[in-house]
Amino acid sequence: MNPLPPSIILQAQTLHKSFDSIHAVNGVSLSIKRGEIYGLLGPNGAGKSTMLHLISTLLQPDKGKIIIENLSPTKAPAAIKMLMGVVPQEIALYEDLSARENLAFWGGLYRVQPDLLRQQIDKTLELVGLKERQNDPLRTYSGGMKRRINIAAALLHNPKILLMDEPTVGVDPQSRNHVFEVIEQLQRQGMTILYTTHYMEEAERLCERIGIMDNGRIIAEGTVEELKSQFAIENILSLQLNAKQEYVVSLLNDLGIGCKYITEKKSLQIPTRDIRHTLCQILPILSKQEIAISRIDTQTADLEHVFLQLTGKRLRDQ
């Protein structure tokens, strides 16, 4: 086994995993840099959770290999497990126990010394903002609070890598924000995070690099900006004008500004990488022609568009 470059903490090499005739993971390779948040973005059934289960050693790959901190899960599973914290998609906690009792149990499984564990529990409860509720049974918590304890339970042994499987599913916007803050703080502390989600907003906000998954494959990878530029994704500037649309279209096209009139929306649509620059270009022309603008709309390009362009389908079912 060749050692990984020092900057790489985790590497997956052409992983394959099938369940009967379904190829859940079909030749996925990825490298995660030390201290980064890497996002696996894709619709339900894309293979994100299977990837995470393979990395967490819960599943064994049919083919391919995983190297984490130069260790192989097949050769040193216990050591690998000690390096990782896993936040499962389900709230995998005991509802009848208090948050503190839950954390003590899960931390104890990683052989954290009792004194250190007590400190770690205090620290993580503070991190997730639930210290005041620590002795209440978990069944009295809201969904968002349970999610935060679900994250806390994975942090008690100070893992080097945190695997998070859709940690905000079913969470209200306020709690979701709280979860994001926790993740950002963990990253500031130097933790490497592998984050799976089908919410492109989350991937855009949190992840430095994103692997877009579909049908068990990573179909694109890079930073948000890289992905947008790689697939020539442009923003859309929409204008409603009090003039003959055909005239304006030919006027702008003659000036080298591509645009088209969308009859259903009764608006002129101009694809552009830079909305502000395009507006500055167009407004003087229209003003000179005494064409008034009754409405301006902008539609910013996002990963949803990247995914749409790559697969012809949306990230989430509408």
Added chain:
Amino acid sequence: MIFHLFRKDLLLFLKDKKSIVLTFLLPIILISLFAYAFGGLGAKSSVSPLDLIVVDQDRTPLAKELIRALDSNANVQVIPMHLPAARASILRGKNTAALILPKGWSQALETGDTLPPEIIYDQARKAEVSMLMPTLTGIYFSTISRITIPKSITLFLDKNYPNLPADIKNSIIQTPIIPPSSPQEKSNQFKMTSVVGVAHSSHLGLIQAIAGTAIMMLLFSVAALGTSLLEEEEKGTMNRLLMAPFSSTLILYSKMLFTFFIAVIQLIIMFVFAWLAVGLDVPSHLVSTFLMIVVTALAISSFGIFLAAVSSTRQQAQSLSTLIILIMSAVGGSMIPLFIMPPIMKKIAICSVNYWGIQGFYDIFWRNLSLWDILPRMSVLLIIGISMTTLSIFLFTRRMSRRR
């Protein structure tokens, strides 16, 4: 809408083949069991013979004729034995009763002296003895009266009325003699001796109730604990446990340990209660009782874990546990005392944990056997516990590796 919802439930049910089998097979099995236990299936079924040890110390032609007559009866199966072996067999609960024909018995009959045959029996199996007595006394009196009564009358007449004319003497001898007719009167002709449970006769029903109920209830609670393993799978905590740095079999061991611990505590509480509330003599058998509790708890805990290992859903485990517990309790003596069951059921009973547990507690509190004598029963429970745990670990490991 109701039809739509009903259709969904029906579809889910039909997809669970194990549940279908359990739902429909359970009542059939139970009905068959109870029907057989309480009188045999079908009108044509024959009555199984009751075993009777015969100790022939008399060794006369009359004694041999009586034994032959008993052996030829379809309701009795004669087992010849010497007295010490007969006594030990009844003490250990292997046989119900022994008929002892003492030396000089037939001579006493001829001379009119009193030397009644003795029946030694296990008082815990009084019902079986009661079923045996009508046949035994019937054969006994028909045998001895045909041979001994004319002789006795002749001797009596010759001794007391030597001058009686021959024709009158013959008519007296040929007059049919009516043997004692009431069961009580017949039984009085035997010396009845209970060799088991004499010192604790008031505890017979109590031991049955405590041991039988305790084991059945323990099976139910252990089954519920065993299914907590499946609950872990359903709630996702199992995956989280599997991602922690230890072997997956430890999860099963920990469940086994917890179930065993609870089972031991539950049995201890039940027997302490029986001691304090109803006077079961636990302090005199402290070591035996504790060891029997431990091995019974082990065997029953392994059953709970086995259930979890073979079931893939909690619903399956619950149906399966109900089925197995009811069957084991019915055939093992928790619901119906074993002594009223037909012999075939007694043979089937050895397949149930209940049987070994209940008999073990009988050995301690009823038969007053020493720890050494109880060890074989304890060993059986230990073997059941160890083998079922081993099998459960194999099944669980296989399931976990298939998941991966």
